[in-house]
Structures are given as C-alpha cells and as structure tokens.
Amino acid sequence: MDKLTVLRECFGYTDFRDGQERLIDAILSGRDVFGVMPTGGGKSLCYQVPAMLLPGVTFVISPLISLMQDQVMALREAGISAAYINSALSPEQMRAVYANIRADRYQIVYVAPERLGTERFLRLARDVPVALVAVDEAHCISQWGQDFRPSYLKIVAFVQSLERRPVVAAFTATATDAVRRDVARILELRDPLCVVTGFDRPNLYYGVYQPAKKDRELMRLLRERKEKSGIIYCATRKKVERVCAQLCEQGIPATRYHAGMSEEERRRSQEDFVYDRKPVMVATNAFGMGIDKSNVRFVIHYNMPQSLEAYYQEAGRAGRDGEAADCILLYAAGDVTTARYLIEHGEENQELSAEERRRVTETAMRRLQDMVGYCKTNGCLRGYLLDYFGQSHAEACGNCSGCLAKYETADVTTEAQMILSCVRRIENKLGYNVGAALVIRTLRGSRDQRIRELGLDSLPTFGIMKEVPRPRVQACLDALEQMGYLYTDPAYRAVRTTERAGEVLFRGQTVSLAVRREEAAPSGRKKTRRPTARPQEDSALFEALRTLRREIADAEGIAAYMVFSDATLRDMAAKKPGNAEEFLDVSGVGAFKLKKYGKAFLEKIAQFE
Numbered sequence: 082m083d084k085l086t087v088l089r090e091c092f093g094y095t096d097f098r099d100g101q102e103r104l105i106d107a108i109l110s111g112r113d114v115f116g117v118m119p120t121g122g123g124k125s126l127c128y129q130v131p132a133m134l135l136p137g138v139t140f141v142i143s144p145l146i147s148l149m150q151d152q153v154m155a156l157r158e159a160g161i162s163a164a165y166i167n168s169a170l171s172p173e174q175m176r177a178v179y180a181n182i183r184a185d186r187y188q189i190v191y192v193a194p195e196r197l198g199t200e201r202f203l204r205l206a207r208d209v210p211v212a213l214v215a216v217d218e219a220h221c222i223s224q225w226g227q228d229f230r231p232s233y234l235k236i237v238a239f240v241q242s243l244e245r246r247p248v249v250a251a252f253t254a255t256a257t258d259a260v261r262r263d264v265a266r267i268l269e270l271r272d273p274l275c276v277v278t279g280f281d282r283p284n285l286y287y288g289v290y291q292p293a294k295k296d297r298e299l300m301r302l303l304r305e306r307k308e309k310s311g312i313i314y315c316a317t318r319k320k321v322e323r324v325c326a327q328l329c330e331q332g333i334p335a336t337r338y339h340a341g342m343s344e345e346e347r348r349r350s351q352e353d354f355v356y357d358r359k360p361v362m363v364a365t366n367a368f369g370m371g372i373d374k375s376n377v378r379f380v381i382h383y384n385m386p387q388s389l390e391a392y393y394q395e396a397g398r399a400g401r402d403g404e405a406a407d408c409i410l411l412y413a414a415g416d417v418t419t420a421r422y423l424i425e426h427g428e429e430n431q432e433l434s435a436e437e438r439r440r441v442t443e444t445a446m447r448r449l450q451d452m453v454g455y456c457k458t459n460g461c462l463r464g465y466l467l468d469y470f471g472q473s474h475a476e477a478c479g480n481c482s483g484c485l486a487k488y489e490t491a492d493v494t495t496e497a498q499m500i501l502s503c504v505r506r507i508e509n510k511l512g513y514n515v516g517a518a519l520v521i522r523t524l525r526g527s528r529d530q531r532i533r534e535l536g537l538d539s540l541p542t543f544g545i546m547k548e549v550p551r552p553r554v555q556a557c558l559d560a561l562e563q564m565g566y567l568y569t570d571p572a573y574r575a576v577r578t579t580e581r582a583g584e585v586l587f588r589g590q591t592v593s594l595a596v597r598r599e600e601a602a603p604s605g606r607k608k609t610r611r612p613t614a615r616p617q618e619d620s621a622l623f624e625a626l627r628t629l630r631r632e633i634a635d636a637e638g639i640a641a642y643m644v645f646s647d648a649t650l651r652d653m654a655a656k657k658p659g660n661a662e663e664f665l666d667v668s669g670v671g672a673f674k675l676k677k678y679g680k681a682f683l684e685k686i687a688q689f690e
Contacts, residue, residue, distance in 0.1 A: 084109070087133045088126070091159050093649075093671035098123045100278040105130050107274040108213060108248050115219070115251045115265055117277040120397030124252040125152065128215035132189045133161065137210030137247075138182060141191045142236055143217045147351055149191040151373035151640075156189060158643050160673030165191040166202070179205055194232040197239040206239070211247045214240055216268065219251035220390075223263040224441060228391070237269055254280075254397060255390045258471055280393070280470040284400045287462040288409040288482035289455070291552065295383060295411050296327065302381060302409060303333055303361070310360040311379035314386070314395055316419050318365060324383060325363040338364040355640045357631075366391060375402040375642040381409045385416035385456055387424060388448035389469050392455070402648040412456040414518065414555060420449055421574070457559050459483060459595045488595040494585065496549065496557045497592040499524065501566060501582045503542035511535060514575035521554050560594050622689045623654040629685050633678065644678060645669060657686055 084105055088094050097105070100116060101123050107114045108131040118124045132139035143149050149165035156163040164178045164187050181187055182205060196202045214236070216222070222233040240249060251268055265273060292298035299313070315321045318339040325337040336350045336359040353359040355374055362368065366386065380399040386392040392410070400406030424445045455465050462481040467474040477484045503524050508514050515535075522529065523537045526544025537543060546554055558576075561567045566582045569575070584590035627641075627650060634641040645653070649669030658664040664679050665672070 082134065084130055084134065087130050090672040091133065091161060092126065092129075093665075093667070093669045093674060095668075097126075098278075100276040101127055103274065104250070104276055108250055109134060111248055113249045113270040113273040115261070115270060115273045115275045117253055117256055117261060117275075119278070119280055119282050120254045120394070121282065121401040121403060122254070122278060124217070124254070127252065128213060128250050129156070129161070129189060131213060131248075132215075135212035137212035138185075138187060139189045139213040139215060140206070140211060141189060141215045141217055142194050142197070142233070143191045144194065144221055144230060144233075146193070148217075148373065149193070151355070153189075153191060154639060155373060155643050158639065158674070159671060161189065162187050163189040163191070166196055167191075167193040168195075182209060185209070194230065194235055197235040203239070203242055206243060211243060211245075213248045213250060216249070216251045217253075219253040219264050219268070220256045220260055222267050223256075223260045224437065228394075229441075234267070237267065240269075255394045257390070257469070280467055280472050281463065281474065282397065282400065283480070284403055284405050285396065286405070286407045286480050287396070287466070288407065289412055289462060290409065290482065291412050293552075295413065296324075298411060299324070299381065299383065300331060302379075303328070306379050306407075308360070309378040310354075310357060310374070310376050311362075311381065312368070312377060312395075312398060313361065313363045313381045313383055315363060315365060316384035316386075316416070316423065320383065321363050321365055328361060328363065333361055334359045335361040335363055338362060338368040340365065340367045356634070357641055366395065373401070374398075374640065375646045375648075376404075377401065377406065378404075379407040379409065381407075381411065383411055385410060385412055385420060385452060387420045387445060387452065389451050389455060389466065390448065392452065393466060393470075402642075402646040404647055404651070410456065416456075417449070417453055417574075420452075421446075424449065457563070459486075459488065490593050491596045492591060493557050493560070493594040494591045496546065496554070497561055497566070497585050499542060499545050500554070500558055500561060501578055501586055503540070503545070504567065504576055504578050505582075506540050506542055507537060508577065510537070510540065514570070514573075514577045516574045517555075517558055517569070517576050520576055521551060521558065524554060525549070525551060556596075557594060561592070564592070566592075619654045619657070619689060622657070622686065623650055625685055625689070626650045626653060626682065629681060633681065645674070645682075653682065653686070657689070658683065659687070659690075 082090075084102075088097065100118060104114045104116050104127040108128070114127075116124060116127055128139060128141060143152070146167045146169050149167060150169070153163045153165050164181065166175070166178055170178065182190060192202070216236060218228070221228050221230040222236065223229060240246060249268060249270060251264055251270065253264070256264065261275070265275070290298060313324060315324055318341045321337050321339050325335050328335040336353045338347055338350050342350070350362075351368070354362040377399045380396050382392070382395070386395060396408035399408055424442060451469060455462065458465050460483050461477050462483045463478040464474050464476070479485070500520070504514070504520055507520065507523065519531065519537075522532060523540065523543055524546040526547040528538070532538050558567065562569060566579060566585060567576055568579050570577070585592055630641050630644045630650065634644050646669055649667060652668045656663070656667055658667060660683070661675060661679055664670055664675055664683060
C-alpha cells in the first residue's frame with residue numbers, strides 16, 4: 082500500500098489536509114518532524130498513516146489514559162491493529178499486550194510517559210523494531226508550556242536507550258513560538274521538518290459574556306442547545322459539584338469530572354459523556370486533553386481559565402468534526418482572583434528548583450494578564466487569539482461576540498476623572514495603592530468593614546459614583562488601563578495612575594468608551610461556511626441515519642461517533658449513495674467500515690428514495 086491507499090481504505094478520505102502530506106512524507110523518508118496543527122486539524126493521521134507503512138511498531142507517547150482508549154478503539158473500528166499500555170490494564174491484559182507486541186501483531190501502540198522508564202518496557206522496546214516514536218501533546222515537555230509534565234522528560238532518555246534511533250515526531254495544537262523552540266530543543270529533534278498550519282478554527286464561534294447572574298445565563302445557553310453535547314468548564318471541584326447538581330435538578334442530563342473523584346467514578350462519568358448517555362459534562366481542566374469525541378457542539382467556560390493556551394485547548398474540544406460549534410466564556414471580575422489564587426497556591430512541582438518554580442509562577446501571571454485581556458477586549462476575539470499565537474488574520478472574523486456586537490461611543494470623561502482622582506486620593510491617604518475592587522467599592526459608597534477600617538469613607542471621592550452601575554464603573558476602569566492612564570501591578574494587583582493620567586485630570590483630554598448596546602446571541606450568529614462545498618443534506622434522512630448510528634453503537638458498546646461522525650452522516654445524507662461504490666465516495670467511509678456498516682446504512686438511505 083501507499084499513503085493515499087491507506088488514507089482512502091482505512092480512514093475514508095480522498096485528500097490530505099493542509100500540512101499532513103508534507104509531514105507524512107518526511108516521516109516516511111526518515112526525517113524528524115514537528116507539527117503544530119489546530120485541534121481537529123488531523124494531527125493523528127500524520128503518524129497513523131506512516132505507522133501503517135513503516136516496518137516495525139510505532140509508539141505514541143500520550144498523556145492521558147482516556148485519550149489512548151478513545152484512539153485505540155477508533156483505530157480498531159477502522160480495521161487497524163492497535164493497543165495501549167497504561168495503568169488501566171490488569172496484569173493479565175498487560176502480559177497479553179507485551180506478547181502481541183513481540184509477535185508483531187500491532188502497528189500502533191499508545192504508551193503513557195511514565196512507562197518509558199520501567200525496565201520491563203525498555204527490554205521490550207530493545208527487542209522489537211521501533212519505526213517511529215510520536216509525541217502527542219508535545220507542549221507538555223516544556224516547563225514554559227501551560228501543561229508541563231515532568232514525566233515527558235523521560236522521552237529523550239528512552240529514545241537514546243534504543244539500539245537504533247527511530248524517527249521522532251512531535252505534535253501539538255497549543256504552542257507559542259518560544260514553547261515550540263523549547264520542545265524541539267528538549268526532544269533533541271534532528272533537522273526536523275517544522276510545519277505550522279495555523280491556529281484558526283473557522284467553524285468555531287467565540288463569545289465572551291459578562292452576565293449579572295452566571296447561573297441564569299448558563300441555563301439560557303443550555304436551553305438553546307437542548308439535546309446537543311457539550312462541556313462546561315469550572316475553575317474548582319466545588320464549583321463543578323454545584324453546577325452539575327443544579328443542572329440535574331433542572332432536568333438536564335449532566336455528569337461531572339474532577340481530580341477529587343475516584344478513578345472508577347471518573348471512568349463511569351467519562352463513558353456516560355462519550356456514549357451520549359449524559360451529553361453535558363461539567364468538569365475542571367482535569368478533563369478533556371485529547372478527548373476524541375467529535376460531536377461536541379459547545380464548550381462553555383463558567384470561569385475564566387488561567388491562560389490563553391488553556392482556553393484555546395479546552396475550547397478546541399468543540400467541533401472536532403468541522404461542524405459549527407460554540408465556545409463561550411462567562412466572565413466576572415472574581416474569576417481573576419480565583420485564577421491568581423490557583424496559580425499562587427497550586428501544587429508545587431518538587432522536581433523544579435526554587436528559582437525555576439518562581440519563574441514558572443511569573444510566566445503564569447503574565448499568561449493570566451493576556452487571558453484577562455481577551456475577556457475585556459471590544460475587538461475581534463478570534464483576532465486576539467491569533468495575535469497571541471503569532472498568526473496574521475483579517476481585521477474582523479464576523480463570527481465572534483466582538484464582531485457581532487453593536488457598540489455606541491459614549492463620552493466618559495467625567496467618570497474617568499472621578500476614577501483617576503479616587504485612585505490618587507487613596508494612594509495619598511494610605512501611602513500605597515489598593516486593588517480595583519476596593520477602588521470601585523469606594524467610588525460606589527460601600528459601607529463594608531474594610532472601607533471603614535482604612536478610612537476611605539472620608540475621601541471626597543467616596544460614593545461619588547454610587548448611581549453608576551458597577552459593571553459600568555468596571556468597564557471605565559478597564560478602559561483607562563487599556564488606554565494607559567492606569568496600571569495594575571501584576572504582583573500585588575494594586576492599581577495606580579500613570580503620568581498620562583494628568584492629561585485627563587488637568588489638561589482637558591477627553592475619554593470615550595465603546596458601550597455594547599446589542600449583541601447577537603450565539604444561537605443567532607452568522608452561519609459559518611463549511612470547509613468544503615457539498616450538496617444540501619436531507620435533514621429527515623440525516624436524523625434517521627443518526628438514529629441508526631445510535632442503535633449500532635449501543636449494540637456494539639461503543640461511542641456513536643466511532644461508527645461515523647456527524648460530518649460523515651451529513652455528507653451521506655447529501656449524496657444519498659445507492660451502492661457500495663457510491664458509499665465509498667462519502668467522506669469518512671473506508672473499505673473496513675463499508676464492509677462493516679455499509680449494508681445497514683444503504684438500506685436506510687434506500688427508504689428515502
């Protein structure tokens with residue numbers, strides 16, 4: 082077989098996506114590669130196709146058990162021999178996998194990084210021909226990445242221990258230029274072909290909302306997405322438990338996932354979500370890396386993540402099949418405080434020196450500032466993300482809350498003078514600066530204990546903005562910081578005026594604020610163009626095919642998307658194949674799945690002729 086035959090017969094595609102063929106050709110020629118491709122961009126095929134053609138076994142280093150299990154099950158559904166090695170296997174299962182690897186019965190084996198340093202696995206790897214070592218989620222090897230994992234550092238020693246060095250291929254969806262350089266250096270990639278296909282996901286809608294009541298807004302969003310599958314991310318375990326319980330009380334079939342649950346509880350919860358028994362998952366960031374569920378139609382962040390890398394990766398779990406999906410963040414000022422606390426009081430990595438831990442914390446704080454900037458921008462959200470990752474883009478995407486919102490310009494010079502004056506008066510009285518929340522409480526005349534203890538209720542600016550809604554005061558303060566009149570110390574979160582503040586206070590500089598007047602809800606957003614043109618599908622047939630897929634998946638005990646993705650069913654409903662040859666023309670249908678499922682689906686399609 083050649084690469085195109087593998088692509089067509091095993092995976093059901095006729096063409097490679099951007100960057101895939103170059104990476105595959107390089108691997109087949111014996112060259113190391115480093116691929117940076119967005120979630121859903123087809124990273125897995127870049128090592129799965131060569132694994133089918135190279136003599137020997139391909140080891141895929143993967144960080145999560147759930148990811149391995151999903152990938153292996155999907156490969157087996159495509160007729161490819163694959164296995165995984167991790168702590169989920171019983172001793173008997175582990176012995177069987179090792180024996181099958183020695184007998185050359187697997188083309189692809191997924192391995193947890195912790196296994197690489199064990200003597201048993203090292204003996205195995207030295208005894209069998211290793212064609213390729215693929216490192217998935219490669220950013221995990223960089224301590225400057227958002228998800229550094231010390232176990233990934235074992236990869237280099239493992240590769241060096243082999244009698245013959247195999248090709249090494251690294252892949253990730255989330256890496257800035259600095260992290261990419263770090264990954265290539267640590268992995269000791271040799272003259273790698275580096276392919277960065279970009280970070281844009283045109284099928285995703287990005288939205289940031291600042292609702293007065295998050296719970297009420299969350300219920301509204303979920304009612305609009307009834308019967309759709311999605312993930313709700315919360316910052317803490319306690320919040321996950323509360324939100325999940327609330328959804329269940331409202332009759333929404335939801336489950337939960339966080340590190341405080343037992344392994345069995347997490348496994349059962351993930352299966353309920355993957356198999357669509359409970360289509361809504363409420364989770365901390367402990368859930369989802371590499372999750373291969375293709376029909377996630379929305380990702381809602383109940384709390385702001387700690388970095389844009391984390392947000393991009395978590396939001397990217399929506400719409401992996403290329404269909405339209407929503408990524409919505411519910412922002413509140415308190416999210417910043419929670420994120421800072423989690424950064425400062427998180428579990429310390431004892432494998433790093435004190436100086437390294439300090440630098441990691443400083444880097445995390447800088448990332449947090451970039452994340453806050455995303456939540457506060459009035460511009461294009463997609464553009465903000467692409468700027469962060471260093472990718473050029475159009476001025477407006479037309480598919481985010483920033484682009485779809487309607488603004489009017491308001492003169493807020495008077496409010497700006499009040500805020501700047503208050504910040505200065507607080508500093509003059511106390512001899513130091515305080516946080517934005519305390520400034521706002523002073524301006525709005527709060528009588529809480531802290532205000533009285535500091536004597537801020539005696540200032541001329543106390544209560545001067547008591548008639549102004551708090552969100553408006555916060556928006557003005559944020560705008561003053563973006564314009565350079567205020568500065569927030571990243572270490573202490575204290576707000577102070579800059580030299581430029583005098584322009585507004587004393588020299589007649591006016592200040593305008595873009596006030597959001599109307600915003601198109603995600604459910605009413607401009608329709609996203611699908612990546613490839615295709616005939617209009619028959620909606621009734623599509624629903625019938627989904628029902629058939631569900632019945633087959635239930636009978637086989639697998640996830641529905643492992644039979645066929647929504648994108649494949651839509652193409653099937655549009656093309657209405659009448660025989661096996663036409664069925665193979667459907668995107669995502671290969672020879673193995675034709676043999677396994679073709680008869681049932683062709684019979685269903687025939688009922689709609």
